[in-house]
Amino acid sequence: MLARKIISTLIISSFVFSQNSMSGYGYGNTSYSNEFSLSNTILPSFKENISLSNPSTWHNLLFTYISTDVKVQQVKYSSNSFDNFSLSSAKFIIPWKSQMSFGISFEPYLEREISIEDSTSSSFIFDDNELFFSNSLVSSGGPSIGKLSFGYKLNEFESIGSSLNIIFGSSRKSRNLIIDGDSHLLQSRDYFSGSMIDFYFSSYRFKFRDEDISIFLKINLPISGINVEHDSYQAFIDLNDNDYHDSNDFPDLGQALLPEKTNFKNELKINSFTIGANYKFSQDENVQLEFFNWNDKGNHKLDSSIFGGYIEKKSKLSLAYVKFSKPFTKDKFNYKASIFFQNYGVKNLENINEVGLGLGVGINFGLTENQINVGYNFSNKNGIHLIDKEKLHTFSVGISIGDLWFVKRREI
Amino acid sequence: MKCNKLKLMRNLSFLALIFLFSCNEKTLIYTEIDNNSESLKTAQLSITNQKVHQVFPSSNIPKLFFGSVKESDNLFSLVQMTLFSGYIPPTSLEDLLSDSIQVDSAMVFFQTADSLNSSSKLSLYSIIASEDSIFSDSLNYYSMDNFIDFNSSSQFLSEISLNDINPDSTGFDTLKFMFHGEELDDLKNYFLDVSSYPARTFMLKADDNLTEFFTIESAESSNTPKMRVWYKSFIDEQTVVDTFITFFSQEDITVFSPPEVESEDHDYISTNWGSGLQSIIELDISLIDSLSRNEIFKNSNLILSVENSNLDENEEYFVVATALQDSVSNWDFSSFLDADNESENYLINPGFIISRKIENEILKIPVQAFLQGYKNGIFKNNELMIYSSSANNPFSKVRFNVENIEVLYVSP
Numbered sequence: 001m002l003a004r005k006i007i008s009t010l011i012i013s014s015f016v017f018s019q020n021s022m023s024g025y026g027y028g029n030t031s032y033s034n035e036f037s038l039s040n041t042i043l044p045s046f047k048e049n050i051s052l053s054n055p056s057t058w059h060n061l062l063f064t065y066i067s068t069d070v071k072v073q074q075v076k077y078s079s080n081s082f083d084n085f086s087l088s089s090a091k092f093i094i095p096w097k098s099q100m101s102f103g104i105s106f107e108p109y110l111e112r113e114i115s116i117e118d119s120t121s122s123s124f125i126f127d128d129n130e131l132f133f134s135n136s137l138v139s140s141g142g143p144s145i146g147k148l149s150f151g152y153k154l155n156e157f158e159s160i161g162s163s164l165n166i167i168f169g170s171s172r173k174s175r176n177l178i179i180d181g182d183s184h185l186l187q188s189r190d191y192f193s194g195s196m197i198d199f200y201f202s203s204y205r206f207k208f209r210d211e212d213i214s215i216f217l218k219i220n221l222p223i224s225g226i227n228v229e230h231d232s233y234q235a236f237i238d239l240n241d242n243d244y245h246d247s248n249d250f251p252d253l254g255q256a257l258l259p260e261k262t263n264f265k266n267e268l269k270i271n272s273f274t275i276g277a278n279y280k281f282s283q284d285e286n287v288q289l290e291f292f293n294w295n296d297k298g299n300h301k302l303d304s305s306i307f308g309g310y311i312e313k314k315s316k317l318s319l320a321y322v323k324f325s326k327p328f329t330k331d332k333f334n335y336k337a338s339i340f341f342q343n344y345g346v347k348n349l350e351n352i353n354e355v356g357l358g359l360g361v362g363i364n365f366g367l368t369e370n371q372i373n374v375g376y377n378f379s380n381k382n383g384i385h386l387i388d389k390e391k392l393h394t395f396s397v398g399i400s401i402g403d404l405w406f407v408k409r410r411e412i
Numbered sequence: 413m414k415c416n417k418l419k420l421m422r423n424l425s426f427l428a429l430i431f432l433f434s435c436n437e438k439t440l441i442y443t444e445i446d447n448n449s450e451s452l453k454t455a456q457l458s459i460t461n462q463k464v465h466q467v468f469p470s471s472n473i474p475k476l477f478f479g480s481v482k483e484s485d486n487l488f489s490l491v492q493m494t495l496f497s498g499y500i501p502p503t504s505l506e507d508l509l510s511d512s513i514q515v516d517s518a519m520v521f522f523q524t525a526d527s528l529n530s531s532s533k534l535s536l537y538s539i540i541a542s543e544d545s546i547f548s549d550s551l552n553y554y555s556m557d558n559f560i561d562f563n564s565s566s567q568f569l570s571e572i573s574l575n576d577i578n579p580d581s582t583g584f585d586t587l588k589f590m591f592h593g594e595e596l597d598d599l600k601n602y603f604l605d606v607s608s609y610p611a612r613t614f615m616l617k618a619d620d621n622l623t624e625f626f627t628i629e630s631a632e633s634s635n636t637p638k639m640r641v642w643y644k645s646f647i648d649e650q651t652v653v654d655t656f657i658t659f660f661s662q663e664d665i666t667v668f669s670p671p672e673v674e675s676e677d678h679d680y681i682s683t684n685w686g687s688g689l690q691s692i693i694e695l696d697i698s699l700i701d702s703l704s705r706n707e708i709f710k711n712s713n714l715i716l717s718v719e720n721s722n723l724d725e726n727e728e729y730f731v732v733a734t735a736l737q738d739s740v741s742n743w744d745f746s747s748f749l750d751a752d753n754e755s756e757n758y759l760i761n762p763g764f765i766i767s768r769k770i771e772n773e774i775l776k777i778p779v780q781a782f783l784q785g786y787k788n789g790i791f792k793n794n795e796l797m798i799y800s801s802s803a804n805n806p807f808s809k810v811r812f813n814v815e816n817i818e819v820l821y822v823s824p
Binding site: 124126127131133135175176177179184185186232234235236237250251255256257260 | 451452454705706707708710711713763780781784785788789790818820822823824
């Protein structure tokens with residue numbers, strides 16, 4: 001019952017996106033959930049040898065889990081500071097006889113949540129009157145991604161996994177020319193559809209000084225590319241100031257032109273490659289290294305970007321330390337720390353460099369090794385359009401709840 | 413134990429939700445987005461054609477009016493009364509002539525919102541025609557030949573002085589024609605006797621000395637003209653009912669000689685509703701054809717200056733501008749009086765009707781709704797008809813020059 005409530009809450013809340021300057025590039029920045037404050041994505045972070053983002057590790061789970069985390073972000077640049085929240089992800093994973101596993105997850109894929117406006121007004125003379133005007137731009141929403149995943153243990157050392165990714169959802173953009181307090185709105189909506197596939201591979205074959213070195217690999221490929229249906233509505237003067245085009249506006253809704261629909265094929269064609277290694281240098285301590293490379297070879301014919309550029313490639317190197325608790329002991333605490341360096345290759349605009357740090361604590365509880373995670377991430381970006389430097393403080397809270405599935409319970 | 417942990421998990425979930433919803437999205441404020449004057453543009457439209465035409469004057473007049481002003485003559489007003497009273501049981505005019513009824517007195521009364529102090533007299537006549545329907549909406553100065561000669565078919569009943577007429581706190585003063593003695597006999601013989609004179613129509617005429625414009629409320633007003641008759645009804649030898657009865661105005665019209673249409677009128681934007689003088693202008697809309705979908709008109713005014721008028725000092729004059737259903741093919745002066753002009757009937761398009769008042773010899777008519785409607789395909793013709801509002805004095809005539817059509821259009 002509780003699990004059903006939580007799943008319902010997650011589904012209802014799964015279309016919440018966070019705002020920062022990266023949302024203004026192209027169709028927005030890809031939103032990869034950092035695994036419990038770590039900047040790694042496919043390396044073990046949940047429990048020893050298990051990453052909830054890597055299906056090839058799921059057969060190591062002892063219980064079925066539902067997991068989610070929310071984050072609160074503080075954006076800082078110059079002397080400005082803004083807070084916003086978002087839901088990072090919702091996952092449901094079922095291992096089966098330590099041999100294979102299934103999972104389903106939902107999470108934001110592209111974050112387009114951003115609202116910017118001029119800090120000053122300009123003037124214009126008409127009919128001997130001075131008109132003051134300024135601009136504001138708002139985009140919101142963004143596509144989400146639903147994943148249907150499968151993991152399989154090949155042998156004692158190797159396992160594989162795969163995810164079918166469905167991209168869906170929409171985003172809205174509104175450009176406002178404010179003249180003497182009157183809003184002149186140009187609104188549009190983008191509908192996203194596409195599919196991708198991920199392949200995962202894990203190997204526990206290697207050793208260094210008698211300690212395990214695990215290798216993890218992920219390849220993400222487009223199946224059909226991401227298509228965008230762009231609906232552009234006619235500009236109007238929002239006379240009643242309610243942000244909607246209705247019969248009280250000019251021209252009124254009945255006299256406005258119908259929306260223009262344009263279909264753009266393969267606007268985004270994303271592929272990525274991730275490789276990482278986990279070295280277990282003591283009984284419960286690990287050092288992790290991960291390299292991530294991402295490319296977008298989409299057409300980008302539609303310029304629905306807030307800024308005049310988009311991210312065409314990025315690469316990231318991260319280094320992490322993780323101390324896992326011992327299962328079913330009094331040691332309930334998992335400690336995590338990471339540092340990463342990321343570079344964004346931006347088309348038409350200056351490239352962006354990012355340095356980040358992550359700290360987190362995971363607390364196990366319950367017979368099924370449930371886990372609560374609290375984390376903090378800090379990142380510093382350079383080269384952001386218009387503002388150059390931006391600092392992000394992110395606080396996250398996650399919970400993973402386990403239960404036994406497909407096991408016949410004995411009456412006690 | 414397990415129950416306590418479930419409660420803990422539930423509480424944590426709610427805490428997470430409270431945390432999530434306690435944050436706000438705020439707008440990022442940048443120094444400038446792209447303030448530039450390209451968002452606002454102005455242009456001057458020109459007139460490519462104009463014409464003056466004379467339509468059959470409208471009979472849709474909210475008042476009856478009197479006085480010969482501005483070189484025009486007020487001829488007479490006709491007021492047809494109801495055949496039956498407004499009380500139950502219905503009593504007809506002729507019923508008052510039966511042997512069992514004794515008419516003691518009568519009063520025909522009208523209400524006015526105007527003030528007047530004149531030595532002129534207002535005379536009341538009864539039309540003694542043999543037909544019951546002697547006038548219609550199509551009666552005016554130009555069509556009088558199609559009707560009976562009202563002057564020779566009338567019988568004088570009474571007259572009153574037009575001095576010291578001042579509206580009271582209700583906003584109206586009452587003009588009363590009282591009937592006793594011989595005058596009452598005339599009323600009975602020439603008005604109540606609908607078998608002989610079925611028209612039951614009064615004619616009102618002011619004498620030639622009245623040189624001020626003066627109005628009384630018509631049948632369209634709630635203060636419609638009325639006739640009240642006091643009488644005794646002999647039910648039997650012992651029973652006499654002493655009572656009164658009221659008849660109401662059913663239809664009325666004022667007939668006057670309007671200002672003459674002069675040849676100079678043809679060269680300007682000329683307006684006068686008494687004579688049916690209207691003008692049409694054709695706008696050069698090449699600018700509209702060149703605008704993009706999302707450029708919208710904001711402030712756009714057709715500015716006319718008064719070339720010549722017969723307006724009194726402080727007299728208000730309203731001008732109506734409307735779109736047309738059909739395009740104009742003949743740009744020469746035309747009149748309904750022309751024998752070959754039956755096809756020139758310009759129907760207004762109700763999608764654009766606007767009225768503005770002359771101020772400081774300038775008439776400024778906002779036309780952005782018309783221009784935007786034309787751009788959006790709501791209006792097919794680029795012509796505007798300009799005419800005098802029927803709220804104006806029918807004798808007031810104004811000629812305009814086109815000063816300017818300055819438009820401001822914006823693209824968000």
